[in-house]
């Protein structure tokens with residue numbers, strides 16, 4: 163993700179979407195001695211104003227964290243949420259190379275959340291659906307996915 167971000171791929175904004183303090187801690191731990199400015203080469207700036215659910219998404223992810231006391235898990239959660247600002251598939255917005263990589267990342271860091279995606283729903287759709295369910299909101303137009311005209315939007319191939 164960092165390599166993609168450095169060459170302007172994906173949507174991750176400045177500091178990978180993390181707080182500057184978090185970004186510097188990540189850099190010091192894993193990329194010491196490598197000069198990374200923190201500015202997104204893509205020129206994107208964080209626009210979390212259009213993301214009212216940011217804190218809810220972070221909280222939901224961390225509730226499923228395999229190791230909530232690790233800073234790295236907080237960093238990954240922050241980066242995932244920043245990726246949700248984009249309009250493409252989440253793995254593309256994050257600058258990953260395939261959906262398989264994203265599925266592995268989520269399973270490793272948020273195992274109980276990954277286990278809930280038994281129907282292999284598209285990840286961005288799945289994350290937002292978890293929020294809706296937690297709030298008791300039913301945003302779907304159909305009574306079930308099986309009879310929904312939007313089925314391919316939620317479950318189609320993510321390539």
Ligand code: SF4
Pocket residue numbers: 291301302303304305306307308310311312313314316317
């Ligand atoms: S397929 Fe339809 S019913 Fe199922 S989550 Fe998507 S929008 Fe909702």
